[in-house]
Amino acid sequence: MTTTYAEPEVEIPLEEMLSEEGHIHSVETCGTVDGPGLRYVLFLHGCPLRCQYCxxxxxxxxxxxxxxxxxxxxxxxxxxxxxxxxxxxxxxxxEPLMQPEFVHAVFRGAKEAGLHTALDTSGFAGHHATDALLQNVDLVLLDIKSWDPDIYKETTGVRISPTLEFAERLERLGIDVWIRFVLVPGLTDVESNIDGLARFVSTLGNVAKVEILPFHKMGESKYKQLGLPYKLAETKEPSNQDIIKARSIFARYGVTAI
Incomplete structure (x- = not known):
């Protein structure tokens, strides 16, 4: 089944769009890792995923x-x-695409102000993004948590297919993408899993960068505060050798990962 993305017949005035309400989690005014250059990072509340390393x-x-x-x-x-x-x-x-109207309004206003825009998403809710929204996005930071469907489900609690469909749609639209993959020992580091993701990424013509992000436990304390179990408490961070191996798997397909 082909998913369609309904567009408004008449563009809504920006002033009207800016009245859209959104739920904010936090703000970082000098971000350096969520896109090129120094960035204002607006973190929205709400996410359908339950990533083990969130x-x-x-x-x-x-x-x-x-x-x-x-x-x-x-x-x-x-x-x-x-x-x-x-x-x-x-x-x-x-997951910002749980609030697509709010995201669309802020991005449209930012573009009119002459700012570069980046959307950091898992892609699971990509069907919520209209083409009009994506026209105001310069870069998508696409977090692909895994390739193997079973590992993806274990890692996130949801299906991988919506993310892959969104990745292919971004290529059709010609939107630049940075792929992000979190390397978790004993979970996402299975060679066949990385190999499948590398092979898929190599088929996309709009990928400007691939980032292999080493697993860390920076969020563990929040789980304790919320009274939630932290399933990766005994998991070690990947070694430099683990990261080098993952990069070499991407290199098999002519993909440079950093």
Whole structure:
């Protein structure tokens, strides 16, 4: 079945769009890892995934938390325009595409303000993003948690197919993508799993970068605060050799991973 993405017949005025309310988790005004350059990173609340290594478990579930309008959020972003001029705005989460209208409004306003825009997403809710929203996105940071469907389900609690469909759609639209893959010993580091992901990435013509992110336990304390079990408490961080091996698997398909 082919998924369609309905577009409005008439573009809604930006002023009207900026009245859209969204649920904010947190803000980072000098981000350096979520896209090129120095960036304002807006983390939204709400996520359908339950990633075992999630460092923001308090952002999972339906969107809640601090409510603000897209206009108020954009006003704060623009205050930092001179600092992030060589970088831009990244909207992350949680899963930002659980609040697509809010994301669309903020990105459209940011583009009109002359800022580079990046969307950090798992792609699972990619069907919520209209083409009009994506027209205001310069870069997608696409987190592909695994390739093997069973490992993906174990890692995230959801299916992988929506993410792969979104990746292919981004290629059709010609939107630049950075692929992110978290290397978790004993979970996602199975060679066949990495090999399958590398092979898939090699078929995409719009991938500008592949990042292998080493697993860490920075979110473990939040699980304790929330009274949630942390399944990876005994898992060690990957060694440099583990990361080098993963990079070499991508290299088999002519893909440079960093």
């Amino acid at each position: 460092h923001n478990p308090d952002a999972q579930g339906k969107p809640s938390g601090k409510v603000t309008t897209a206009g108020e959020a954009l006003k704060d972003v623009v205050k930092y325009k001179n600092f992030i001029r060589s970088g831009g705005l990244t909207i992350s989460g949680g």
